Amino acid sequence: MSETYHPPLATSRKSAGLPTARLGTWWVVASEVVIFGGLVVSFVMYRMRHGEIWADQASHTKLYAGALNTFVLLTSSYFAVCAHKAAEVGDGKKAANLLVRTILLGGVFLCVKAYEYTSEILAGYGPKADLFWSFYYTATGLHGFHVVAGMVIMGFVAKDAAKGKFLHRVECIGIYWHFVDIVWIFLFPLFYIASGL
Amino acid sequence: MNKNTDEHKHPDYKKIYYSLLILLVISIWGPVFALNIDNRTMLVGTVLLTAFGVGLIKATMVVAWFMHLDIEVKVVRRLLAVCIAFLILLFAGVAPEVLCFDGENRDADPDPIYEYPKKDITKPAH
Amino acid sequence: MTEASEDESQKHAQEKQSSHKCSKLRSWLFSTDHKVIAFQYIITGMLMAVIGGYMAYVFRMQLAFPGEEVPGFGWVSPGNYNALVTNHGTIMIFWVAMPILLAGFGNFLIPLMIGCDDMVFPRLNRLSFQIFFISALVIIASLHVAGGGFGGAWTAYPPLSTNPDYNLTPLGAVLWVVAVALEFVAFLIGGINFVTTTMNARAPGMGMMRIPLVVWMIVIASILFMVSVGPLIAGAVMLLSDQLAGTAFYDPTNGGDPLLWQHLFWFFGHPEVYVVLLPAMGVVAEIIPVFARKKFFGYKAALYVTIATGVLSFFVWAHHQFVSGIDPRMAHLFTVTTLLISVPIAELCFLFIATLFGGSIEFRTPMLWAIAFLVEFLLGGVTGIYLGSSGSDIYFHDTYFVVAHFHYTFFPIAIIGMFAGITHWFPKAFGRHLNEKWGKIHFWGTIIPFNFIFIPMFFLGLGGQHRRIFDYRHFPELALNDLQDLRILATVATCVLIAFQIPFVINFFRSMRKGKEAGENPWNATTLEWSTSSPPPHGNWETLPTVHRGPYEYGIPEVKEDYLPQHIETPQTSNG
Numbered sequence: 001m002s003e004t005y006h007p008p009l010a011t012s013r014k015s016a017g018l019p020t021a022r023l024g025t026w027w028v029v030a031s032e033v034v035i036f037g038g039l040v041v042s043f044v045m046y047r048m049r050h051g052e053i054w055a056d057q058a059s060h061t062k063l064y065a066g067a068l069n070t071f072v073l074l075t076s077s078y079f080a081v082c083a084h085k086a087a088e089v090g091d092g093k094k095a096a097n098l099l100v101r102t103i104l105l106g107g108v109f110l111c112v113k114a115y116e117y118t119s120e121i122l123a124g125y126g127p128k129a130d131l132f133w134s135f136y137y138t139a140t141g142l143h144g145f146h147v148v149a150g151m152v153i154m155g156f157v158a159k160d161a162a163k164g165k166f167l168h169r170v171e172c173i174g175i176y177w178h179f180v181d182i183v184w185i186f187l188f189p190l191f192y193i194a195s196g197l
Numbered sequence: 198m199n200k201n202t203d204e205h206k207h208p209d210y211k212k213i214y215y216s217l218l219i220l221l222v223i224s225i226w227g228p229v230f231a232l233n234i235d236n237r238t239m240l241v242g243t244v245l246l247t248a249f250g251v252g253l254i255k256a257t258m259v260v261a262w263f264m265h266l267d268i269e270v271k272v273v274r275r276l277l278a279v280c281i282a283f284l285i286l287l288f289a290g291v292a293p294e295v296l297c298f299d300g301e302n303r304d305a306d307p308d309p310i311y312e313y314p315k316k317d318i319t320k321p322a323h
Numbered sequence: 324m325t326e327a328s329e330d331e332s333q334k335h336a337q338e339k340q341s342s343h344k345c346s347k348l349r350s351w352l353f354s355t356d357h358k359v360i361a362f363q364y365i366i367t368g369m370l371m372a373v374i375g376g377y378m379a380y381v382f383r384m385q386l387a388f389p390g391e392e393v394p395g396f397g398w399v400s401p402g403n404y405n406a407l408v409t410n411h412g413t414i415m416i417f418w419v420a421m422p423i424l425l426a427g428f429g430n431f432l433i434p435l436m437i438g439c440d441d442m443v444f445p446r447l448n449r450l451s452f453q454i455f456f457i458s459a460l461v462i463i464a465s466l467h468v469a470g471g472g473f474g475g476a477w478t479a480y481p482p483l484s485t486n487p488d489y490n491l492t493p494l495g496a497v498l499w500v501v502a503v504a505l506e507f508v509a510f511l512i513g514g515i516n517f518v519t520t521t522m523n524a525r526a527p528g529m530g531m532m533r534i535p536l537v538v539w540m541i542v543i544a545s546i547l548f549m550v551s552v553g554p555l556i557a558g559a560v561m562l563l564s565d566q567l568a569g570t571a572f573y574d575p576t577n578g579g580d581p582l583l584w585q586h587l588f589w590f591f592g593h594p595e596v597y598v599v600l601l602p603a604m605g606v607v608a609e610i611i612p613v614f615a616r617k618k619f620f621g622y623k624a625a626l627y628v629t630i631a632t633g634v635l636s637f638f639v640w641a642h643h644q645f646v647s648g649i650d651p652r653m654a655h656l657f658t659v660t661t662l663l664i665s666v667p668i669a670e671l672c673f674l675f676i677a678t679l680f681g682g683s684i685e686f687r688t689p690m691l692w693a694i695a696f697l698v699e700f701l702l703g704g705v706t707g708i709y710l711g712s713s714g715s716d717i718y719f720h721d722t723y724f725v726v727a728h729f730h731y732t733f734f735p736i737a738i739i740g741m742f743a744g745i746t747h748w749f750p751k752a753f754g755r756h757l758n759e760k761w762g763k764i765h766f767w768g769t770i771i772p773f774n775f776i777f778i779p780m781f782f783l784g785l786g787g788q789h790r791r792i793f794d795y796r797h798f799p800e801l802a803l804n805d806l807q808d809l810r811i812l813a814t815v816a817t818c819v820l821i822a823f824q825i826p827f828v829i830n831f832f833r834s835m836r837k838g839k840e841a842g843e844n845p846w847n848a849t850t851l852e853w854s855t856s857s858p859p860p861h862g863n864w865e866t867l868p869t870v871h872r873g874p875y876e877y878g879i880p881e882v883k884e885d886y887l888p889q890h891i892e893t894p895q896t897s898n899g
Contacts, residue, residue: 008441009867010434010524017270020443020523026273027515027549030280034553037284042557042572042583044288045295050578067225074221078214081263085207127568131578134570138560178263182256189248193228272522276546283550283637290641291586294649 025172029179032146036183039142043135043190050131057132058191060125065116066192069109070184076105077181080174087161087170095170096162099154102177106151113144136191143187146180205268213262217255224251355445356861358752360452361431365745367459368423371414374463376821378411387807387814389794402491404793405474410466412477413499416599417506418459420737424602425548426455426510428744429517429541431752435852436535438526438870438890440862444516451513458505465498473499476791478588478643481573481581485565497566504559507552514545526851528870532623533889535850535874537605539626543633544601551594551637558587585647589640596732597636601629603740604671607693610747611675612875613848614690615682616885619875621674628667628674635664645716654713661711665704672697672704687846688762692743695770696735703731706781721791724784727777734773742769742827749831750845754857755838761830768823775816779809849888850874 011020047054083098120126120133127137150173157173160166227247234240261267266274351359377395382404384393392398399407430448434441442448466472473495475483484500487493521534521542561572562584571577573584612619619625638660645654675697684690706728709715719725742765749757788801795801795810844853855864868890876887 008439008443008445008862010439010441010520011443013439013443013524015525015529016272016522018273018523020519023273023523024444024515024519026269026276027518030276031511031515031549031553033277033280034284034550035556036553037280038287038554038557038587039560041284041288041291041554042561042587045292045583046578046580048292049296063225063229067221070221071218074214074217077259077263078210081210085210088207127564127570131571134564134572138564138570142557142560175264178259181263182259185252185256185259189224189228189252193225193244193248279546280550280553284554286637287554287586287590290590290653291583293653294582294586295580 019168021168021172022175025175029175032179032183036139036142039135039139040186040190043139046131046135047190054132057125057130060120060123061136061192062116062119063192065112066188069112070188072105072109072112073181073184076102076109077178079105080177083161084171084174087167090164090167092161092164092167095167096158099158099161099170099173103151103154103158106147106154109147110144113140139187139191143180143183146183150177150180205265208262210262213258217258220251220255220258224248224255227251353449355441355449357430357434357442357445357448358859360448361427361429362752363452364422364430364455365427367456368419368427371418371422371459375411375414375419376824378407378414380817380821382407382411383814383817385793386795387811389796399793401793402471402474405791406466406472406492406495408791409474409476409499410462410472413503414462415733415737416477416595417503418462420599420733421506421510422455423741424599424606424737424744425541425544426451426513428537428602428606428748429513429545431748432535432852433517433520433538433541434524435751435855435859435863436538436850437521437524437529438851438864438868439520439524440864440867442516443520443524447512448516451509451516454505454512455509458502458509461498461505462502465495465502468494468498470494478585478592479562480588481562481565481584485562485573487566497563500559500563500566504556504563507556507559510548511552514549517545518542518549526868526870530870532626533870533873535605536608536619536622536625536629537602540601540605540608540629543629544598547594547601547633547636548598551591551598554587555591558584582644582647582649585644586640589643590637592643593640594633594636597632600732600736601633603696603736603743604629606740606744606747607675607696609850610689610693610743611678612877613747613846614685614687614693615679616685616877617678617682618877619674620677620680622873622875625671625674628670631667632664632671635660635667639664639711642711642713642716645713646720651713658711658713662708665708665711668704672701688757688759688766689743689747691763691766692739692746695766696739696743699731699739699770699773700735703728703733703735706731719784721789722784723780723788723790726790727780727784730777730780734777738769738773742766745831747846748852749834750841751852751857751859753835753838754841755834755836756841756845757834757838758830761826765823765827765830768826769820772816772820772823776813776820779813783809783813844888847884847886849876849886851889854888854890 014020016023079098079102083095083102086092086098087095117137125133127134154173154177157166157169161170224247228244231240231243231247234243266277354360381393381396381399384391384396385399385404430442470492473479473484473490473492475490475492475496479496479499483489484496487496490496521538525534561570564570565572565574571579573579573581575581608619608625639657641649641653641657642661645657679694706724710719710725710728746757746762749755783806786801786806788795788806792798792801795806841857843856845857846853851868851870852859854868869892870889871892872887872889874889876889878885879887
């Protein structure tokens with residue numbers, strides 16, 4: 001079916017002043033903001049309610065693994081934005097190359113995450129150990145799921161970009177990836193570094 | 198010109214990336230350093246400022262220059278602002294209920310419902 | 324014609340040629356055409372309405388004639404009763420009102436009314452329907468798993484929803500949450516499509532203030548849905564993990580808080596009322612000017628009060644929780660905001676009435692439905708004042724007064740609004756008229772029994788009849804004959820109402836083939852969808868229209884006809 005598919009004219013119109021694909025991506029980001037926001041708001045409420053006791057739990061998360069992951073995601077975001085820059089001048093090969101690097105860094109992120117999960121669970125901090133850990137696994141799990149989704153979509157975009165097709169998609173997947181990065185920028189202090197409170 | 202793209206000037210991404218890394222170091226170092234502070238208010242202030250304040254700056258930088266919100270049409274900024282405003286509303290409406298479990302108007306429970314510690318919390322941090 | 328629009332029409336022709344290459348059924352099932360997807364949504368919604376209506380019939384029979392076998396179902400056990408009531412509510416809101424009003428009308432009307440050939444993301448649109456269809460299958464499956472369907476009310480408050488020891492439906496409860504979550508995903512995708520289409524794909528000349536009100540309202544409803552559902556999706560993830568992994572997000576003995584779910588649910592649940600109300604209001608706003616032959620009174624005012632309603636709808640959620648043990652000071656605040664929200668909605672009703680005032684009104688079937696919507700919804704709104712006041716709500720809470728109140732709002736929204744829209748746009752969708760006489764029989768046969776169902780419930784509620792009770796004979800003060808008579812009256816009216824839907828179904832399918840031919844513009848209406856042939860071809864127009872004026876130009880003195888469509892450039896003057 002996909003060979004006979006032509007996008008309708010509506011897709012190429014720009015009444016709002018920006019390309020449709022990017023506008024759609026922004027709406028996706030907006031709806032994700034409220035999904036993660038709802039989780040973070042719930043967590044912050046419980047965190048404030050259980051104050052010092054949760055601070056003790058939070059001190060058992062692996063600060064340096066989290067910091068490494070922040071570094072990894074920031075770097076991958078840097079590659080994603082460079083890919084966008086390359087795609088804009090029409091250099092699909094370079095964009096695809098940079099996107100592949102982004103995907104690889106996403107893989108590194110997941111490996112670090114897997115190491116963290118394993119060692120936490122082995123140390124007795126499984127999802128049911130405490131409500132703090134339930135939140136920890138739910139929030140980072142949901143975030144990890146978004147990382148995986150981003151990597152898969154980016155794979156398709158990179159494949160097309162290498163052939164010079166659909167280069168505008170590089171920017172859209174970039175926006176999504178930066179959003180995933182920003183979620184992590186907030187999850188990192190919430191779960192890892194604010195244990196002194 | 199392709200209809201689906203609109204080209205624009207690019208800031209120096211490398212510079213932004215390096216400053217993000219510097220901010221990352223600050224946000225890790227700050228709370229660790231804060232553990233040595235005796236004054237509780239100062240401690241909380243330092244942690245909030247370095248962990249969340251710097252986090253906010255990092256997020257703003259990524260949104261503005263990596264996601265190009267600085268040159269995006271205004272409507273996008275507005276729709277994101279609306280989403281965040283409603284999240285703040287959610288917090289403002291729910292927090293008084295969920296945070297407060299021993300208010301004046303409730304049956305005061307002498308024993309806290311949530312009993313800690315269940316685990317040995319004297320174990321040193323990793 | 325400008326260069327850009329020439330380029331557009333060339334591409335338009337190419338695109339139309341490339342469509343329809345596979346077999347008919349397959350191309351219908353997997354079509355990306357917005358009109359086909361709209362029909363799919365509406366048909367699925369109507370089938371689900373049959374299921375939901377059947378459930379209502381069964382539990383009404385149980386309440387009127389407790390302990391006896393219900394014809395067509397058999398003996399109703401308490402567990403069956405709970406599952407029926409819960410799933411009646413869930414299905415009617417999420418699988419009937421939402422798909423028909425928001426997704427069905429939204430898909431059909433938005434591209435036609437703003438003058439483009441399709442949604443901007445047609446394949447996402449198809450994906451959205453497919454996810455929705457799967458969610459419908461999951462909710463039906465949840466009724467047939469071991470343990471039966473979930474019976475913890477459509478609000479799914481923990482611990483009833485999280486602990487299988489309490490709800491006795493370990494599988495039904497999980498499938499219920501999964502179905503609702505899938506449905507949310509479907510409408511998130513659909514909503515993003517609606518909003519993006521309206522923002523970016525409007526016809527040349529279609530400025531912000533020239534968009535028909537129904538499109539505005541569907542878009543605002545989509546945004547409301549998108550913003551409010553996020554926290555609930557997060558909440559549903561927590562609920563699922565409480566159910567499946569045994570975590571303690573909502574369990575107070577381990578540090579959680581069941582109130583959090585109530586807040587997350589109603590933070591979504593109250594805007595949800597407006598998510599389904601606004602499209603219905605929009606449908607009525609389209610019909611009234613057409614059949615009153617008069618310009619809509621206060622287009623901008625209507626738009627602004629709609630936005631005000633949308634914003635205010637986020638400030639009222641805790642009025643559902645006045646007896647949940649929330650702080651009385653919070654309850655005061657929410658009483659004020661709840662009573663405030665009646666202002667913009669009343670304003671909207673006044674604008675409808677002002678449009679009718681002095682018009683030359685023609686009582687065709689769509690107009691009857693539109694006016695019935697106003698009248699019945701007003702009753703629902705007025706009874707809401709009692710429930711919104713935290714003092715009186717303590718008495719009314721969870722009685723049949725509440726049931727009657729929200730049916731007086733939801734029935735006009737979902738059923739009357741749906742029939743208004745279907746009768747109004749049927750000639751556009753199929754090129755033929757519905758039978759007017761049978762339409763009117765169906766109208767009166769629906770409206771009169773509807774009032775006979777729910778007015779007795781107001782009295783029952785005032786009499787102290789609590790909701791969610793399986794058999795009132797167990798409560799001597801509620802088993803009085805006076806009350807039982809009212810219950811029997813409501814049940815008989817339910818059966819009459821259901822029986823009167825048969826003429827509609829027959830009329831619908833007969834008129835599709837044999838109805839009177841309707842031309843392009845049978846109602847002499849002005850909005851863009853009436854400027855193409857009926858039914859519209861794939862791609863909607865031969866050449867895409869350009870817009871020259873606002874959507875409700877009726878009764879202009881200088882013009883020969885009494886209406887001036889949006890796409891006509893130079894009006895025919897009465898002198899020339």
